[in-house]
Structures are given as C-alpha cells and as structure tokens.
Amino acid sequence: MLSKKQILKRFEGKCVVCGEDDYDLLDGHRLVWGGAYHYHNIVCLCCRCHRLTHATNPRLKFDRKYNSTAGPLLHYWLDGTEYWKPVKM
Secondary structure, three states, X not given: OOOHHHHHHHOOOOOOOOOOOOHHHEEEEEOOOOOOOOHHHXXXXXXXXXXXXXXXXXXXXXXXXXXOOOOOEEEEEEOOEEEEEEOOO
C-alpha cells in the first residue's frame, strides 16, 4: 500500500484534475474500486475533486490510465467533457 507521501511525490503534489497543491487537501483515489493502492490504480485528487467522484450523480468519472508512445495518459470525464491528460507513472 502506498503512503500519502508516496502518492503525492508520484503526482508532483498536485491534484491531477484541477492542480490544487495544498498538502492538507490532497487524497489518493483508486481508479478501480477495491483494487490495490498501486501506481497504475491510483491518482492524486484534492478533496473537492474527490467528492465529485463519489457523489450520487458523479460529475467526475475516471476510466483508467493508458500507455501511449507519448507516455501514460489518464482518461476521464468532467461534467460530460472527455479529457486525456498525461500523468507520471
């Protein structure tokens, strides 16, 4: 299991969605519920974005991380808009 410090170090201490960098507001979110806290299954989110994923009608939905020739990409939807964002692995 990854510690909060390891998760934040891996994601440069920022929320992958909005870029929030206040340490006290950041959480680790598992992309596959019940999956391991592993680099391929976790992203760093601020508490606001994390709440959007767990709401009754979630505004923020994650697919997964994909490997590409340009590097790993995170695939997600925010308010119905699709995003592909480069992330570190």
